[in-house]
Amino acid sequence: MNNGPCNNVTEDCAADPTNGTAICTCKSGYETSVMNGSCISKFIDQSNLYSCLHGYILLIDIDECARNISNCDLQSSYCVDIIGSFLCNCKTGYLVCI
Numbered sequence: 001m002n003n004g005p006c007n008n009v010t011e012d013c014a015a016d017p018t019n020g021t022a023i024c025t026c027k028s029g030y031e032t033s034v035m036n037g038s039c040i041s042k043f044i045d046q047s048n049l050y051s052c053l054h055g056y057i058l059l060i061d062i063d064e065c066a067r068n069i070s071n072c073d074l075q076s077s078y079c080v081d082i083i084g085s086f087l088c089n090c091k092t093g094y095l096v097c098i
């Protein structure tokens with residue numbers, strides 16, 4: 001099926017009943033990006049998308065710390081979220097940590 005001007009992966013296409021122009025809406029599992037209005041996966045942490053500048057490739061980042069999926073040893077280190085990755089910084093009193 002022709003998806004018109006809409007993105008085949010992320011958007012559904014419908015016709016505007018008043019003038020027949022195409023309307024693109026985000027498919028299930030996608031939401032409107034705060035950056036440019038395109039549809040992106042709901043699993044992307046949008047709080048980090050603001051750091052992207054126009055003309056640069058959209059950085060896809062998640063907050064590994066908030067999602068508790070970093071592999072930091074939380075006994076000796078704390079998790080710091082950065083764009084595209086995360087860091088494990090040593091807690092006070094630890095010279096070596098992972």
Ligand SMILES: [Ca+2]
Binds near residue numbers: 062063064081084085
């Ligand atoms: Ca991150």
